Amino acid sequence: MTEKYDIFLSPPHMGGEELKYIHEAFESNYIAPHGSMIDAFERDMAELTGFPHAVAVSSGTAAMHLVMYILGVRPGDEVFSSSLTFIGSISPVLFLGGVPVFIDSDSTTWNMDLNLLSKEMEYCARKNRLPKVVVSTDIYGQCNSIYDLLQICNRYEVPLVIDAAESLGAEYKNIDGRSDRDGLRALIYSFNGNKIITTSGGGMIVSDDGLLVEYARKLASQAREPFPHYEHIEVGYNCRMSNILAAIGRGQLQVLPERVAQKKKIYNYYFQALHEIPGIDFMPEGPFGISNKWLTVILITPDLFGADREQVRNALEAERIESRPVWKPMHMQPIFTNDSSSLKKTYRARTVGGKISEDLFNRGLCLPSGTALTEDDLDRIIHVIGKQRKNG
Ligand SMILES: Cc1ncc(COP(=O)(O)O)c(C=O)c1O
Numbered sequence: 001m002t003e004k005y006d007i008f009l010s011p012p013h014m015g016g017e018e019l020k021y022i023h024e025a026f027e028s029n030y031i032a033p034h035g036s037m038i039d040a041f042e043r044d045m046a047e048l049t050g051f052p053h054a055v056a057v058s059s060g061t062a063a064m065h066l067v068m069y070i071l072g073v074r075p076g077d078e079v080f081s082s083s084l085t086f087i088g089s090i091s092p093v094l095f096l097g098g099v100p101v102f103i104d105s106d107s108t109t110w111n112m113d114l115n116l117l118s119k120e121m122e123y124c125a126r127k128n129r130l131p132k133v134v135v136s137t138d139i140y141g142q143c144n145s146i147y148d149l150l151q152i153c154n155r156y157e158v159p160l161v162i163d164a165a166e167s168l169g170a171e172y173k174n175i176d177g178r179s180d181r182d183g184l185r186a187l188i189y190s191f192n193g194n195k196i197i198t199t200s201g202g203g204m205i206v207s208d209d210g211l212l213v214e215y216a217r218k219l220a221s222q223a224r225e226p227f228p229h230y231e232h233i234e235v236g237y238n239c240r241m242s243n244i245l246a247a248i249g250r251g252q253l254q255v256l257p258e259r260v261a262q263k264k265k266i267y268n269y270y271f272q273a274l275h276e277i278p279g280i281d282f283m284p285e286g287p288f289g290i291s292n293k294w295l296t297v298i299l300i301t302p303d304l305f306g307a308d309r310e311q312v313r314n315a316l317e318a319e320r321i322e323s324r325p326v327w328k329p330m331h332m333q334p335i336f337t338n339d340s341s342s343l344k345k346t347y348r349a350r351t352v353g354g355k356i357s358e359d360l361f362n363r364g365l366c367l368p369s370g371t372a373l374t375e376d377d378l379d380r381i382i383h384v385i386g387k388q389r390k391n392g
Contacts, residue, residue: 006320007381010194010295013259013371018251025247033221035243037250042204044253048168049187051206053213056241056249057220060165060190063203065092066216066237067186068133071159073098077132078350080120082112082163083329084357085137088190089163090330093135094347101131102331104353109286110360111144112136113353118152120352125156133185134160138167139327140283140366141196141263141294146172146184154183165190168197169260170292186212191245196259196294196371197252199245262371263293266378270296270367273382277389279305283364297326299363306390309365319384326364329357 025037042054057063073079075097081090083102090100103120106113117134124130134153136144146162153160164170164187186209191202207213218224223236241249267282274280283297302308307315309325316323331351334340368381 004320005322007322007368007373007377008370009322009324009366009368011370011372012193012198012200013255014248015251015255015258017254018248021247021250022244025243030243033240033242035246037243037246038241041241041246041249041253044250045189045204045206048253048256049206051187051208053208053210054204054206055213055217055220056246057203057205057216058239058241059088059201060163060188060192060203061088061091062220062237062239063188063190063205063216064089064135064161064163065095066219066239067161067188067205067212068092068096068098069219070212070215071133071161071185073132078124078129080117080131080134080158081330082135082137082139083331083351083354084110084139084327084360085163085330086165086327087330087333088165089135089137098132099348099350100330100336101350101352102329102336102354104329104351104355105139105357105360107356108284109142109144110139110283110357111142111286112149113356114145114148114152116352117149121152121156121158130156130158132158134158135163136160137163137165138170140297141167141170141292142283142285143167143170143172143289143291145286145288146181147288150181150183159183159185161185162187164188165192165203166195166294167292168195169256171290173288173290181208185209191249191252196263196292197249197256199241199249199252202241202245202249259371260292263296263369266369266371266373267293267296269375269378270298270382273378274298274385277305277386279303279389280385293369295366295369297364297366299360300365301363305388307388309363312385312388313365315384315388316381319380321368321381321384323368324366326360326366328361329354332358332361 191199219236225231
């Protein structure tokens with residue numbers, strides 16, 4: 001099969017030790033959804049993230065599904081979510097019959113706007129219909145302010161979950177030096193092929209709450225009761241990570257610091273080459289964290305630059321270079337707006353604000369950010385972008 005691109009957006013990048021761990025898993029004959037690789041991968045992730053409990057599952061979406069179920073999301077319950085996110089962040093709410101409430105982005109971080117969140121919580125509290133959970137996505141590797149999120153969520157006793165699928169390796173600095181995280185019930189991660197490290201597919205839940213993680217572990221294994229025979233008093237899922245994929249994850253975790261450093265280098269390379277060009281702006285970084293720069297993302301203002309986001313994307317595509325528009329906000333998706341004749345089913349949702357994420361979608365372009373990119377590759381990409389500018 002011939003590849004469509006010479007340069008992909010964010011392809012997998014193996015570190016070298018993955019095969020060693022896979023061989024170990026083969027030698028132990030644990031070609032199964034349990035085994036020593038899973039145990040070690042969970043331990044390593046707990047240590048890295050600073051949360052004492054972790055469970056590995058088959059995807060980030062499965063991780064979110066389990067957490068939403070455990071936190072009690074049931075038909076008709078509202079869940080506040082970032083509108084600027086990937087569908088896997090929110091589809092678990094739909095699986096459970098819940099109703100998403102999409103909160104717009106803050107233009108200074110692109111993450112969930114905390115003022116809008118605060119106002120909507122206050123409004124819902126007055127109406128006596130608080131959401132079951134708040135899920136904030138760390139967009140493109142940039143953390144939201146957990147401290148501020150908790151100030152709001154704890155005031156109304158609504159649990160907070162962080163969708164950290166894109167932000168493994170990012171740093172969160174608590175500006176007030178407070179480390180209290182009561183109310184933060186879980187973080188979910190993804191090890192999908194495009195993420196900063198990958199197991200080809202996979203996910204993880206980490207939490208301070210050992211009971212939550214143990215319950216997730218049970219639900220992910222068909223909710224089997226601890227009997228010698230198969231006994232079921234509730235229905236679960238079948239979404240544990242396999243021991244083989246956990247072996248890949250262990251090898252990948254070893255190179256995470258290198259991958260983060262390389263992502264930052266790539267960002268800086270693009271920044272140096274492009275930031276002075278009128279009509280190009282880079283995704284901003286909040287004061288409370290250091291992004292892992294999973295993807296370098298730019299905003300293109302056509303009047304100043306001389307071409308719009310799609311023209312630049314198409315020019316890159318013509319040169320066999322993959323780039324992608326910023327996530328299309330959830331509140332614009334046909335499944336919620338009911339504006340496509342090919343829809344199989346529509347879903348109820350509410351939206352709070354929306355203009356900021358709409359603008360980010362219209363002008364935003366994710367540039368190739370694979371950690372194996374060479375300077376020649378980057379120069380090639382920069383050259384194509386530069387040619388699109390006014391008088392370029
Ligand atoms: C923000 C976000 N949430 C959730 C997911 C879902 O993860 P997965 O693809 O592993 O199901 C992803 C990525 O794929 C993501 O980027």
